[in-house]
Structures are given as C-alpha cells and as structure tokens.
Amino acid sequence: MNYDLNKESPRIMWIDLNSAFAMAEQQAKPSLRNRPMGVTNRLSKECCVIAASYEAKALGIKVGVRRSEAMALCPDFVMIETDPPKYHHVYKKLAAIMKTYSPKVKMKSIDEGIIDFRGMDKTYTTQRLIEIGYEIKARVKEEIGDYTKINVGIGPNRFLAKTAAGLHKPDGLDVIDYKNLLQVYESLELQDLNGIADGYGSRLRSFKIDTPIKFLQAPEDLLRKQVFKSINGLHWHKRLRGYEVDDFETSLGMVGRQWVVKNPSSDEDYLRSCLHFLTETTGKKLRFRNVEARGVAVWLAFQSGEVFSDKRMYRTGVHTDADIWLRISKIFDRRPKHMSVRTMGLYLYKLEPSSRSQIGLFHNTEKDQHITTAVDEINDRYGMFSVHSGDSLEGTKHVKQKIPFGGTEYFDLLLNRQ
Amino acid sequence: MDPTQIINQRVEVAVFYRKDCDVSMLAYPVKMKYKNQEIKFTRLGLRHETAKGKRMIHVFDVTDDVNDYRLEFDAQGLTWTLVSMIPGVNL
Numbered sequence: 001m002n003y004d005l006n007k008e009s010p011r012i013m014w015i016d017l018n019s020a021f022a023m024a025e026q027q028a029k030p031s032l033r034n035r036p037m038g039v040t041n042r043l044s045k046e047c048c049v050i051a052a053s054y055e056a057k058a059l060g061i062k063v064g065v066r067r068s069e070a071m072a073l074c075p076d077f078v079m080i081e082t083d084p085p086k087y088h089h090v091y092k093k094l095a096a097i098m099k100t101y102s103p104k105v106k107m108k109s110i111d112e113g114i115i116d117f118r119g120m121d122k123t124y125t126t127q128r129l130i131e132i133g134y135e136i137k138a139r140v141k142e143e144i145g146d147y148t149k150i151n152v153g154i155g156p157n158r159f160l161a162k163t164a165a166g167l168h169k170p171d172g173l174d175v176i177d178y179k180n181l182l183q184v185y186e187s188l189e190l191q192d193l194n195g196i197a198d199g200y201g202s203r204l205r206s207f208k209i210d211t212p213i214k215f216l217q218a219p220e221d222l223l224r225k226q227v228f229k230s231i232n233g234l235h236w237h238k239r240l241r242g243y244e245v246d247d248f249e250t251s252l253g254m255v256g257r258q259w260v261v262k263n264p265s266s267d268e269d270y271l272r273s274c275l276h277f278l279t280e281t282t283g284k285k286l287r288f289r290n291v292e293a294r295g296v297a298v299w300l301a302f303q304s305g306e307v308f309s310d311k312r313m314y315r316t317g318v319h320t321d322a323d324i325w326l327r328i329s330k331i332f333d334r335r336p337k338h339m340s341v342r343t344m345g346l347y348l349y350k351l352e353p354s355s356r357s358q359i360g361l362f363h364n365t366e367k368d369q370h371i372t373t374a375v376d377e378i379n380d381r382y383g384m385f386s387v388h389s390g391d392s393l394e395g396t397k398h399v400k401q402k403i404p405f406g407g408t409e410y411f412d413l414l415l416n417r418q
Numbered sequence: 419m420d421p422t423q424i425i426n427q428r429v430e431v432a433v434f435y436r437k438d439c440d441v442s443m444l445a446y447p448v449k450m451k452y453k454n455q456e457i458k459f460t461r462l463g464l465r466h467e468t469a470k471g472k473r474m475i476h477v478f479d480v481t482d483d484v485n486d487y488r489l490e491f492d493a494q495g496l497t498w499t500l501v502s503m504i505p506g507v508n509l
Contacts, residue, residue, distance in 0.1 A: 028464035028479035029486040031506045043420055071419070080420050085477070089466030093442075143440050145464055383471035 003216060005178040006156045006242030009126055011117040013133060014153040014161035017094060017140075018170050020111030021051035021082060024090045027145040036061060037078040038070065044262070050082065054170050093144045101132055112165075114158060126175060129154050133173045156242040162194050178242060185212035203227060216240050255285045255293070256347025262398045264303050266340045270394060272332070275344055277395025279328050280388055283321040286348060287376065292317030293348035296324065298331040301343040308335045317352050320372040321389065324348065421504050427452070431489065431498040447478055447489055452500055457482050477501075 017023065026033045036056035038049040049056070049065045056062075061070045061077060070077045091110050098105045104116035117124050133152035140150050152173040153165025163184070164174040176184050190210055191201045207227050209215050215236070224233030235245045257278040265271065275298070286293060297311030310331045318324050328346055378387045385396050430451040436444050442465055449458045463479040463486065474493040479486065486504040491497070 024464070028488075029504055030461060030463055030481045030483075031486045031504050067419075078419070078421060080422060085468035086464065086466050089464075143442060145442075381472050383469075386471065 001217070003182075004241060005181060007178045008156050008242075010129070010154045010156045010161070010175055010177045011120075011124065012155055012158055012161040012244075013115040013117065013129060014151075014155070014158070014165040015094070015098060015113055015115065015136065016151040016153070016162075016165040017090070017111040017148070018151055019051055019053055019057070020090065021087055022053040022056070023148055024086050025080060025083070026053060027090075027147045028086060030147075032078060032080075033147055035078060036074045036076065037080070038065075039082050040067070040079055041082055042262070043067075043079065043081055047079070049079070090144055090148070094140065094150075097136055097139050097143060101136070112162075114161065126154070126177070130173065130175065137171070137173070157239065157244040158246045159194060159239045160242050163188075166192075166194070176242075181242065182213065182216075185216060188212050190215065200228075212240075252289055252291065252351055254347045254349040254351065255282055255289065256297075256345060257282045257285075258343060258345030259399050260343050261341050264340050264342045266338060268337070271341055271344065272329070273392055273394035274399055275328065275332055275346065275395070276325055276389060276392040277399050278344070278346055279325045280321045280385075280392055281399075282346060282348060283319070283324050284376070286319055286324070286351075287354075287372070289351075290354050291351040292319040292354050293324070293351050294318075295350035296327040296331065296346070296348055298328055298335075298346045299344070300335055300341050302336075303340040303342045306339070308339075310334060311349075313350060317350075317354075319354060320368050321375075322368065322372075325389070325391075422502050423505065424502050425500045426502075427500050429489070429498055429500045431491075447480055447498075450487075450489070450498070450500065457487070459487070 021039045022037060025037065025039060026035075032053075034055060036053060036059055038052040038056050038061060040047040040050055045067065047067050049061060049063055049067075049070060052061050052063060052065070056070070056074070056077065059074050061073055065073075067079060070079065087110060091107070095105065095107055095113065098113060098115050102115045102117055102120065104118075105113060106116070107113035117129060133154065136152065137150055140148050149171040151165040151169055151171070153161045153163065153167070154173075154175040155161035155164050156177060160176040160181070164176040165172070167174045167184070190196060190204060190212060191198075193212055193215070196204070204210070204215060204227060207218070207222065209218050209227070218227070218237075220234060220237040222233075223237050224231070227233055228236065238245050259274065259278055261271070261274065294315070294317045295311060295313045297309065299307065299309035301307050312327065312331060314327065318327065375387050379385060388396065431447045432449045433445055434448045443462065446462045446465065447459055449456055451457075459480040460483045461481050463481060465476065465478050468475050468477060473495070476491040476493060478489045478491070480489060481487070484506045486506070488501045488503070490499045490501050492499070
C-alpha cells in the first residue's frame with residue numbers, strides 16, 4: 001500500500017529531559033539516586049507528585065499521584081519540595097548546549113525542545129545527526145551532571161521526532177523515517193501517539209480506528225469530515241506521514257494563576273488576601289508580555305465539590321495591579337460566602353497590545369502607570385514582593401511560587417525575582 | 419517522607435578553585451566546619467545560581483558520601499551558609 005510517506009531525510013531532533021525535576025534533584029543529592037522519589041510544589045498531607053523519578057514510575061507512582069497513595073505503594077518513597085532555580089539552571093544549560101548546533105532551536109517546555117537542522121548543509125546526514133545526538137548526551141553528562149540523562153529522537157517532523165524520543169526512555173536515541181515508520185507504528189498503541197488521549201482515542205475507536213496503522217490507513221476525507229470534523233483531520237493525515245504541520249507560533253490567549261488553598265477556609269480576609277496576591281503575580285505576567293486584558297475571570301472550587309466561576313468583559317483593557325484587582329474583587333464578592341474554598345484561580349483574557357503610552361481622556365492614568373513601573377523596578381532589584389499592596393500581605397506568606405509548566409516564557413520573570 | 423533537615427547556619431568553608439574547566443566545576447567547596455567537626459566533601463552534585471533581589475547566590479549541593487548538604491555562597495556578602503542537609507542514614 002502506498003502511504004505517501006515523507007521521504008526527506010529526518011532533520012528534526014527532539015531532546016527530552018525526562019522526569020526533569022526529579023532527575024535534577026537526584027543529580028544534586030546523590031543519596032536520592034536510584035530511589036523512588038518525587039517532587040511537589042508544597043508538601044502537605046494530600047499533595048500531588050508533579051515529577052517522579054524513574055524508580056518511582058516503575059512502582060506506579062506517576063505525576064498526579066497523591067502523597068498518601070504514593071506512600072501506600074512504597075513506604076520508602078521520598079517527596080521533597082520543588083526548587084525552581086535549580087530546574088531553571090538545568091534548563092539554561094540544556095538550551096545552551098542545543099543552541100551550539102543550529103540557529104533554529106525552540107524550547108517547547110521546561111524539559112524539552114527541538115533542534116531544527118532543515119536548511120543546513122547537506123553533510124548533516126542522518127548518521128551525522130545520530131553522532132550529534134550522542135555528543136549532546138555526553139555534553140549533558142559533563143556540563144550538567146553525570147546522573148542526568150536525556151532522550152533524543154530524530155524524525156522528518158516534530159511529531160515523529162518526539163515519538164522517537166519516547167521509544168527508549170530514559171536514555172534512548174532513536175530515528176524514525178519513512179523506512180521504519182510502519183514498524184514503529186506496529187509497536188505502538190493508539191494512545192501512545194502524542195496528542196491522542198482519551199477524547200481523540202475514543203473518537204477514533206468509534207470509527208474502528210484502534211491502532212496507529214489503522215490511523216495511518218484512514219482516508220483523509222474520513223479524518224477531516226467525520227472523525228475530527230475539522231482541519232485537524234488533514235493535519236493528522238499529514239503528521240502521521242512525517243510532513244510538518246506543527247511549525248507555528250501560538251498566540252497568547254490568556255494569563256492566569258491558580259492555587260490549592262493551603263488551609264481550605266471560608267475566611268474572607270484570608271481568601272481575599274491570597275487572591276489579591278495571585279492577582280499581582282498575574283499582573284506581572286501581563287506586563288511582562290506587554291499586553292493588557294479586557295476580560296477578567298475568577299473561579300473557586302469548594303470543599304463540598306461545588307464550583308463558582310464568573311467572568312466579565314470590559315470595554316477598556318487594564319494592566320496595573322490596582323485596576324486588575326478592582327475588577328477581580330467585584331467578581332470575587334459575588335461568590336457564596338459561607339462555603340469553604342479548596343482551590344482558587346483567576347485568568348485574564350481578551351488580551352490586546354498595551355496602550356500604556358496613550359493618555360486617558362477622563363482621568364489621568366499616567367500616575368498609575370508610573371507607580372506600577374516603579375514598583376516593578378523595585379521588585380526587580382530587591383526581590384519579588386519587596387513592595388506589594390498591604391491587602392496581599394497574608395497571601396505572600398502562604399502562596400508559593402509555581403513551576404511554569406508547558407512554556408518557558410515566564411522563566412526570567414518568575415525565577416529571577418525571588 | 420521529606421528527609422531534608424533545615425539548618426540555615428553560617429559555616430566556615432574551604433573552596434578549591436580550578437584554573438580551567440567547565441564553569442560548573444571551576445570552584446567548589448572541599449570541606450566545612452560544622453558543629454566543631456570537619457566534614458570533607460567527596461562529590462559536587464550540582465552547582466547553580468539563584469538571586470535574592472540583585473544579590474547573586476551560588477548554591478552548591480555536595481555530599482560526603484554519607485549525607486547530602488546544601489551550601490549557599492552569597493557573592494555580595496561573601497558568606498557561606500549551610501542551608502540544609504539530608505542525612506543518608508535515614509533513607
């Protein structure tokens with residue numbers, strides 16, 4: 001059967017530092033090596049594992065497992081709190097190594113990224129890329145630490161390169177191209193494919209597509225018009241064949257912050273202060289991206305299992321902490337006040353380029369902008385939250401800095417301002 | 419569960435400076451005096467930097483093959499602090 005596979009040389013290299021946080025801790029602390037251990041944002045009775053070591057994963061302790069469950073599976077399980085600057089260091093070292101091989105390097109998240117060799121000299125053959133992959137592995141051990149292992153995947157597009165990087169964890173190097181593509185798909189389950197989770201998985205199975213090979217064999221029309229009912233069907237048809245469809249930048253849709261309340265409570269002052277603190281960290285993200293938000297939203301999950309959420313869109317955008325809080329607090333005040341809050345969050349949406357340089361027609365916004373800029377500069381110099389609103393004082397004692405998953409754009413903001 | 423013991427005490431540290439190697443190994447603590455005992459470090463697990471405001475802090479995670487220690491060097495105040503340790507025997 002002719003699958004119309006992409007027969008170009010594989011030129012995308014995916015580098016994946018698996019179990020990154022756990023491995024960074026094991027690198028730093030030799031007594032934790034070769035042991036089931038994990039890290040969590042804040043140690044508490046029911047905290048979750050946010051990264052587990054390979055030894056822990058082998059026992060079934062994966063990301064999201066609660067502390068009590070982990071201890072039941074392995075009484076010797078060690079859980080420690082995250083140390084963001086350490087992970088930032090490892091990330092920076094890894095990115096620096098990768099950038100010595102190509103001008104086109106894109107970090108996809110804190111622990112993985114791609115090196116794009118397309119358009120480079122023809123001497124970058126598959127064999128040469130394999131050599132580079134092993135060289136990067138050696139450099140990681142030398143420049144980051146001897147315990148640190150990475151997975152390397154090489155493929156004609158991002159999807160296949162990432163798939164290759166996942167074939168032999170934790171220290172693999174694999175190539176997928178048109179020659180071995182079918183063989184690799186035969187060895188995988190449908191939901192082993194990156195991007196196919198429960199939702200897409202059940203949708204595909206309802207069309208009797210229950211293996212990667214059957215997914216590959218599915219006609220483009222079927223995928224586009226019936227299975228995915230969108231352009232996604234066409235993208236999957238191309239992606240599976242090794243054609244690049246994922247080389248694009250996504251636009252910023254929203255910024256926000258959520259927090260599992262340290263001591264679930266209905267106490268007005270405590271909750272208000274913590275939410276105000278979250279608002280100020282979100283405001284910093286907003287200004288860091290040089291945008292302002294017209295939409296504000298607040299959501300609360302209560303101990304009873306019920307949820308409150310509300311949002312509001314305004315005609316004008318805001319970017320100062322004071323203005324954002326004014327809008328957020330109005331929504332917060334509408335919550336059912338007698339209920340104990342377990343998790344809280346807020347997000348700002350409908351983001352637009354900042355109009356900070358414009359002069360307001362009805363009131364002087366210049367002063368507010370100058371104060372906000374001055375406070376940001378003071379906090380840059382003397383540490384995050386050296387100056388903040390009095391209302392968020394209680395919140396600064398309880399809410400901990402969060403590890404930025406999924407993106408690396410806030411690292412400089414969040415990690416350099418402690 | 420979490421075996422980390424918080425200490426946060428200033429300590430005396432002897433540091434070895436190399437002439438030429440990767441920046442992660444250019445300088446590292448070789449021993450420290452803590453509770454009137456001299457503790458010799460056998461390995462450097464990881465060195466990374468962080469900041470407290472504009473003050474640069476170099477963090478050294480070291481081991482004496484029994485316990486793991488986290489030492490912080492304040493590059494502005496020129497002080498060494500033993501921040502925490504993980505006693506190996508408890509693991």
